Amino acid sequence: MMPRAWLSILGVVCLVPSACVVGTAIADERTRYCILTSAAVSVVGFALTLRLIPLTKAYTLKAGLFGLDINKKGSREGEKKVPESLGLASGVVFLKGLVDYNAALATICFMLFLGFADDVLDIPWRVKLILPCLASLPLLIAYSGGTGVVVPKLMRGGPLELPAYLELGVLYKAYMVMLVIFCTNSINILAGVNGLEAGQTFVIACAVLFHNLLTLSGPVGAVPLLRDGHLFSAYLMMPLAATTLALLAFNWYPAQVFVGDTFTYFAGMALAVAGILGHFSETLLMFFIPQIINFVYSLPQLFKIVPCPRHRLPRFDPATGLLHATPNMNVVNLVLRLLGPCTELWLCIRILLWQMACCLTAFAARHALAGWYK
Numbered sequence: 001m002m003p004r005a006w007l008s009i010l011g012v013v014c015l016v017p018s019a020c021v022v023g024t025a026i027a028d029e030r031t032r033y034c035i036l037t038s039a040a041v042s043v044v045g046f047a048l049t050l051r052l053i054p055l056t057k058a059y060t061l062k063a064g065l066f067g068l069d070i071n072k073k074g075s076r077e078g079e080k081k082v083p084e085s086l087g088l089a090s091g092v093v094f095l096k097g098l099v100d101y102n103a104a105l106a107t108i109c110f111m112l113f114l115g116f117a118d119d120v121l122d123i124p125w126r127v128k129l130i131l132p133c134l135a136s137l138p139l140l141i142a143y144s145g146g147t148g149v150v151v152p153k154l155m156r157g158g159p160l161e162l163p164a165y166l167e168l169g170v171l172y173k174a175y176m177v178m179l180v181i182f183c184t185n186s187i188n189i190l191a192g193v194n195g196l197e198a199g200q201t202f203v204i205a206c207a208v209l210f211h212n213l214l215t216l217s218g219p220v221g222a223v224p225l226l227r228d229g230h231l232f233s234a235y236l237m238m239p240l241a242a243t244t245l246a247l248l249a250f251n252w253y254p255a256q257v258f259v260g261d262t263f264t265y266f267a268g269m270a271l272a273v274a275g276i277l278g279h280f281s282e283t284l285l286m287f288f289i290p291q292i293i294n295f296v297y298s299l300p301q302l303f304k305i306v307p308c309p310r311h312r313l314p315r316f317d318p319a320t321g322l323l324h325a326t327p328n329m330n331v332v333n334l335v336l337r338l339l340g341p342c343t344e345l346w347l348c349i350r351i352l353l354w355q356m357a358c359c360l361t362a363f364a365a366r367h368a369l370a371g372w373y374k
């Protein structure tokens with residue numbers, strides 16, 4: 001396990017002060033107060049999750065909820081029962097950190113429950129796809145925000161006579177459902193390597209949070225409607241990043257616990273809800289570039305055009321301790337094919353570094369493109 005002390009240092013020494021620095025740059029006093037309070041609640045959430053995971057894992061193991069570590073098959077480590085579904089601990093603490101926003105709470109809570117049901121019942125893949133649709137119902141029904149998009153300056157007018165603001169009506173709600181299905185499933189299928197599910201969620205949550213804080217500290221922070229969306233998203237992202245970091249401490253190589261679909265679904269839903277209710281879903285999708293690539297590359301197997309086994313993981317060589325690519329079409333195998341065999345730890349680090357690079361590029365592109373919409 002990555003020493004828990006190191007992760008605590010990462011969380012407390014790097015994350016909190018940088019959030020506070022950006023937070024204190026926010027001119028509006030009420031917004032600044034809300035951000036700093038939420039940051040403090042998240043630090044408590046981080047500590048609580050660290051305490052709760054060891055307690056919960058004993059219960060999931062006793063209830064027969066465990067998995068075998070496939071990337072260690074053939075070694076003694078691969079025979080150990082690893083407690084599954086520990087996303088339950090981080091999810092419950094995350095939900096405790098939120099006080100308001102009933103529709104968002106109901107949706108994320110519903111997804112956490114359905115993810116846990118999937119871990120227990122092992123629902124077939126095709127049925128899994130529609131679970132996020134069910135969970136998003138409270139959000140769809142309660143959604144009262146705009147159902148249009150701002151058209152970039154370059155595309156306005158022209159033969160289609162596009163206005164600056166294009167009303168999409170019911171199509172916008174269909175887009176919301178598709179976004180929810182994509183976010184939840186795309187994290188779930190970029191998985192199977194210790195630390196990867198929680199790691200990618202942590203990186204994306206931090207990217208979203210910094211996007212929110214930077215926007216709030218700029219001129220948009222003074223426009224109530226836009227400010228409230230980013231403030232709401234920051235309220236979701238701070239506890240999400242904090243509880244996910246605590247989960248990562250136990251899920252990091254060699255994993256003591258697996259996060260389960262409980263986590264992948266709830267985390268994907270929390271990110272989607274932040275993007276939808278914060279009105280920056282196009283920026284959110286830019287942070288999901290590795291997941292988009294993985295999803296598109298996986299399509300032939302997802303649609304069974306190419307045979308799709310239950311697990312699309314690499315092959316472990318117990319003699320060398322290295323992972324080798326298999327013919328399965330996902331980013332995990334693609335990275336091994338492009339960069340050569342490596343250990344599970346390095347495979348996770350390589351993919352997370354790529355995720356960070358993509359988020360940084362998206363972040364820079366987003367702020368460079370801001371003028372296109374004015």
Ligand code: UD1
Pocket residue numbers: 066067068069070071084188189190191192193194195255258260261298310311312313330
């Ligand atoms: C998705 C992927 C599947 C991948 C699995 C790994 C698709 C269509 N499905 O399926 O290819 O194998 O996630 O999570 O792309 N596990 C490990 N090491 C880890 C994490 C998980 O060995 O670091 C194994 C354990 O046996 C664990 C199981 O994966 O019990 C969990 O799989 P599950 O989340 O149920 O798989 P899916 O989400 O259906």
Ligand code: MG
Pocket residue numbers: 188191260261264
């Ligand atoms: Mg899964």
